[in-house]
Amino acid sequence: MKNILITGGAGFIGSHVVRLFVNKYPHYKIINLDKLTYAGNLANLKDIENKPNYEFVKADIVDEDTLMAIFDAYRFEGVIHLAAESHVDRSISNPKEFIMTNIVGTVNLLNAARSIWKENYSGKRFYHISTDEVYGSLGDEGKFLETTPYDPRSPYSASKASSDHLVRAYNHTFGLPVVISNCSNNYGPFQFPEKLVPLCINNIRHNRTLPVYGEGSNIRDWLYVEDHAKAIDLIFHSGGDGETYNIGGNNEWTNLNLVRKLCEIMDRKLGREAGSSEKLITFVKDRAGHDFRYAIDSTKLQNELGWRPEAKFDEGFEKTIEWYLSNQTWLDDVTSGNYTRYYDGMYKNR
């Protein structure tokens, strides 16, 4: 069995990637390494946790010695690196955490991979998962290409850009076999309800206001999370060494229109009078340095590897809302802090 490391597998996107790999590749042993921060939740993986080709390891990628010992023990043949501090607003209030995990943590992983692979790189791959935010902010026209110059503008995107540069530098300088992808905004089940979509679903449920930053005119390109996971599978297995691939939904929405659509579906699903959730929309102070527009051109991935987003937005969005409404205990647990207390107790002595 090949040992494949997935970092951040207890988070939103990571849990979908772990599930896909565990179910699709029984001849891989998938090791999910996660610190279980507030955003990491093993409940996201209940359905596969007892599979023989899955193992969870609680560790912090900033802890170099522990990481090195784990690499020594498992001799991974592939690394898919998703662990990160991922919320832009948190990076504005606490940038340092982002520098530590996203930059130092990534360098620790690169060093650990280098150290066990010892320049015998045949069949090895280090896959770094990144974001469209590294390219900066667009005006009304144009899309990000893989060749668009980097222009990160928040501590989060600056930390991701820095990690991307380091991954490329390890490829160029040490020959480490790497691949990188930069994806647009994901939506789907298991996203922590600090991000726009699950936050609004949760707030509508409780009849709380829906905080829309500024005038709600900022634009994001939304992709169903399982389509991102499928792209990651494809790039991990078929992407070119040292290459970068953009992944996007070709599906742009202003924040206000997205929230309005969400309100309309929620009213229908909750049996509320049409228009009642929209009344909860409240325009609040804008995010500092708020990027206006992101849009991804994924032609390279489509032409070279044959990827296409499969989920139709209307269906994926409706399915996502349905999932949160059918999993209200999950929402209650992650918003009440019950699950962090549970993990603190469970792993205290390990």
Ligand code: NAD
């Ligand atoms: P998330 O915040 O939901 O999950 C991050 C996971 O990383 C959590 O399980 C957390 O416990 C773990 N983690 C954090 N710090 C760690 C550390 N020091 N050591 C070990 N584990 C740690 O994030 P997400 O939205 O699933 O994003 C995953 C990756 O995809 C990130 O690298 C992010 O930059 C990238 N990305 C996200 C999106 C998006 O729309 N969410 C889009 C493009 C790219």
Ligand code: DAU
């Ligand atoms: O583009 C990819 C990125 O998408 C990922 O790299 C990040 O990890 C991920 O968090 C996401 O970043 P955004 O900042 O775009 O996502 P968020 O859900 O925080 O916000 C989406 C948009 O909605 C953004 O323009 C800010 C706005 N917003 C957000 C929140 C939380 C609001 O108007 N109100 C809110 O309460």
